[in-house]
Amino acid sequence: MDLPKQYDPSTVEERLYRRWEENGYFHEEPDPARPPFIICMPPPNVTGRAHLGHGSTYTPMDVLVRYHRMRGNNADWLPGLDHAAIATEAVVIKDLAREGVTRDDLGREGFVERAWDWSRTYGGAIESQFRVLGFGPDWQRSRFTMDEGLSAAVRSLFVRLYREGRIYRGRRLVNWDPRGQTTVSDAEVDRVERDATLWHVAYPLRDDSRRNIVIATTRPETILGDVAIAVHPDDERYAGLVGSHVLVPPLLDRAIPIVADAAVDRTFGTGAVKVTPAHDATDYDIGTRHALPMPSILDQQARITGAEIAVGPYDGMDRYEARMRIVEDLQRDGRLVKEEAHRMSLAVSERTGDTIEPMLSLQWFVRMDELAKPALDAYHNGQLRFIPERYGRTYEQWLENIRDWNISRQLWWGHRLPVWYAPDGTPVVAETEEEAREIAMRDFGTDVLVRDPDTLDTWFSSGIWPFSILGWPETTTELQCWYPSQVLVTGGDIVFLWVARMVMLGLHVMGELPFPDVFVPPLVFDAQGRKMSKSLGNAIDPMELAKQYGADAFRMGILRQMRLEGQEIRFVESRCEEARNFNNKIWNATRYLLTLAEGLPGARILPKTQSLTIADRWILTRLRDTILAVESAYDRYDFGSAADALWRFVWYEFCDWYVEATKIEDNRPTRAAVLSFVWNNAMRLLHPIEPFITEEVWLAIPHDGKTIMTATWPDPEEVPVDRDAAAAFESVQRAAERLRNLRAEMGLQPRTPLTLETPANVPAAAAALLGHFAVAAIEPAPAAGDTLEDALAALRARAPRELLEARYTKDLMRLDGEVERLERKLSNEAFVAKAAPDVVAKERAKLEGYRLEQKSVQSALDALTDSVA
């Protein structure tokens, strides 16, 4: 066996992944005989590319599924892609623009065809990126939200909710994205801080034009749609004016009332606010409360329109042009009282970046209050659990303040509403056009129908993901065995956008929570705590990291930065480099195993317990502890702890101490079996995190089975434990460290031949180990029967006086400090009286230990000075 000195992941990972996939190791069939472990992958956008966030959310899923598969569970990770209406439509439009074609040139059918082409050709590139990262979902079951099956599920859900009266059509205020030409959900609106101007405008009283009421606004163009002025009911400044009317400048062609409403903030601006219900959410509420008219003054291009109310010369102007013209006109008329700088948060479309215009529009909505209640109950009674817990409060807060969900989008790419309109405009809702015609024939005596052009919000299809991918509404075996899944893993930013909706729809449609646990991994930021973004230029491509360090190292690198309660990872690339080094360590330890002269026995054969040395017993004890630690960490979603525990075991315990110990004569008879056994177990423990190198190593050492993927998870009961031996070994470690410390301080050459007899108080097997690490000559050799301390003393005796003096003085200072601290503590009556007895006893023992040490160092120091004198 001639293995290269350096592990090269590029020659391993692709080959192994292909083997796994070709052999169907990721695939699983429903098996009611075994406990299920199902994770529905949050479907990435079909337009998406892998980014570091996938490292923190998708790696844990892969780890969990691999772990549960090894435990013998019916484990499957169900993948898929989201059609991502807005993103895809934007990409296709951009594509078309290069050819000088617009969406409308193409027409709806052609455009949708084009979007399909794009999705099939370029879409889903992220799936091959996931393969590079070692993610192993059940690709054979991959679904696309636009697939016929899932589309049928969407139609079925819509019809069902409509017939239950939970879906309705209404004129409501929605977020309009003028650039995207569509409505946008609240959750897809970003708030950005902007410097703006606050204009103070005087509205003259209708019945006394010499008197004014002054309001403050950042959006003068909306004055055209004003229907009232509102003041706070308790505001004495305006108490006398409530009920009177003012004229709307600059046109002064109509009068509006002054109303009192508690929504008004008396401290802001002038304490009086203009009310434009058609273009502002607060105003809309005020308008509803006071039964005010709600004229729109903006069209879909965000131009001023006189369609519903007279807008004078501003008709047809762009919103910003109208704003400036109106300001000029107000100034000309002397109605602009004041202009001040104002910092405000502006609503911006997450996708297009355009300023959102709240607009009244006829849209489809889902009534949420009744759906939200069971979803809240499930959280309150503990059936639904968030990890970390604080995300539960986000969920709770959102559901408690839930508003009806606008589900219609003015896009072409997506699930078209299963809604047709009769000639009189009455909607007919049905799963198919045939069914719709039948209904129309029956109810209206006509089958002339026009289909609603809108498509559904992407989250409408994502909301039923946990059961639509299992074949719902058909009753499939998958649905019966694999719903609900065991855990949902997703980013904290979509707890309400997605999680809450899946819970509501799962409870409503399936009658059962889609998952009991929601694990929210931290978000990934750069080392300065800034969000990673292309525009900032600080985005790190996981593909690059995988190429440079290996996918295993990327996974390990990011998992080691995860903390259970953390809400962010400040990603440090050097962690991936460290992990690459870690893998190289694994590789070379394997080389050592494979070059042992005696060869490795079978995977699971341990020598008789009596023949095990203390080093053997120690590493086996540590192995058992590590198995338990890793299991517990995975079960708690504490991936950082699992990674740390494995790191420590593999590198610092197995490689640094045990492998070294096996080079000692005494350990030779048992070492091959113990090395083989421990390394085989270690690879299985590590496999979920680092799938590739563990497979490569596992296949190279004695093993059972075809792939580590389906090897059994290590059983702690199979690993013998000997705490006393482990403790003895640890004291040898401490002694070895003391020896090495002396050697280093004395500047002894490491290769000076060693003669160190077995100290009387050190077990034989350990003595050799000590000698191996001490690597320093002691002359004359201590006599047999001397203690370890004698040996150390003999070593010290050869050191230069100055060095020893400095060393002793330093030790003494430290010991003096400890002794003084403990003496003070123990002479404190309150401490002795009130502290727990075992604590007091422990402190006393510590003090005694320090005093003894102090005395011996002191006398050594004295002897040193005496000998000089």
Place this chain on the structure above:
RNA sequence: GGGCGGUUAGCUCAGUGGGAGAGCACUUCCCUGACACGGAAGGGGUCAUUGGUUCAAUCCCAAUACCGCCCACCA
């Protein structure tokens, strides 16, 4: 305006009611029969500030400061 995190070594972060930790970086030594992507030894911190609880606080509580996240109808 509400809610929630964080502040520990130069950097990124663990951790505990009773002697401050890891990795990287740094200093020194070493290619010792797997590994220089390595081994060994070492230096380095008033655990943000103030007050409280306690025999005892880096840890529990409160306030403050700074950093960050989420929610919200200050036009």
